[in-house]
Amino acid sequence: NAGVTQTPKFQVLKTGQSMTLQCAQDMNHEYMSWYRQDPGMGLRLIHYSVGAGITDQGEVPNGYNVSRSTTEDFPLRLLSAAPSQTSVYFCASRFASGVESGGYTFGSGTRLTVV
Amino acid sequence: ILNVEQSPQSLHVQEGDSTNFTCSFPSSNFYALHWYRWETAKSPEALFVMTLNGDEKKKGRISATLNTKEGYSYLYIKGSQPEDSATYLCANDGRYGNKLVFGAGTILRVKS
Numbered sequence: 001n002a003g004v005t006q007t008p009k010f011q012v013l014k015t016g017q018s019m020t021l022q023c024a025q026d027m028n029h030e031y032m033s034w035y036r037q038d039p040g041m042g043l044r045l046i047h048y049s050v051g052a053g054i055t056d057q058g059e060v061p062n063g064y065n066v067s068r069s070t071t072e073d074f075p076l077r078l079l080s081a082a083p084s085q086t087s088v089y090f091c092a093s094r095f096a097s098g099v100e101s102g103g104y105t106f107g108s109g110t111r112l113t114v115v
Numbered sequence: 116i117l118n119v120e121q122s123p124q125s126l127h128v129q130e131g132d133s134t135n136f137t138c139s140f141p142s143s144n145f146y147a148l149h150w151y152r153w154e155t156a157k158s159p160e161a162l163f164v165m166t167l168n169g170d171e172k173k174k175g176r177i178s179a180t181l182n183t184k185e186g187y188s189y190l191y192i193k194g195s196q197p198e199d200s201a202t203y204l205c206a207n208d209g210r211y212g213n214k215l216v217f218g219a220g221t222i223l224r225v226k227s
């Protein structure tokens with residue numbers, strides 16, 4: 001099915017552990033982004049990419065790394081998990097900029113708890 | 116920073132009421148304005164993407180307008196229904212259209 005697939009859906013980490021949140025889309029979208037959602041703060045942009053090999057920082061990049069080796073995949077790495085990274089993470093993609101591309105398509109989210 | 120402000124923070128209306136929300140953004144740093152609808156336990160879904168000053172978009176009972184010169188957009192819902200209950204998010208696409216930054220959202224609850 002076409003769309004944005006995020007794995008895992010739920011994860012519990014211990015402080016200091018590392019992990020990778022996976023995001024894949026099969027719509028040939030160039031633009032991909034990672035957001036975190038915290039109560040009362042809406043969606044905050046972590047990192048984004050406008051194509052394979054091109055990434056940039058968003059509003060809250062500290063503690064996270066990304067890479068974009070293919071158009072389809074945009075993994076988010078937590079280097080050393082901290083309780084402040086407890087959140088729900090959303091991946092989103094879009095064909096390109098411009099009205100004709102429509103809005104972003106979002107994945108179903110990954111709920112991460114760091115203890 | 117693409118500060119996006121939304122008001123009100125939350126809204127409770129009766130079924131059949133019409134309602135509207137406001138989204139403000141810096142007019143000097145603008146490419147496109149997005150509106151999304153986010154139901155509980157689901158993912159955000161795109162409603163509208165607007166770029167031109169004076170743009171007006173409509174989808175069923177929901178419509179949106181855009182004023183890029185003064186930096187605001189309104190979202191209108193005519194005859195609210197309980198199924199319209201959701202968080203409505205607006206977002207600014209930035210100067211180059213590649214970096215979508217969201218406001219905190221307006222939570223709408225429609226009572227039957």
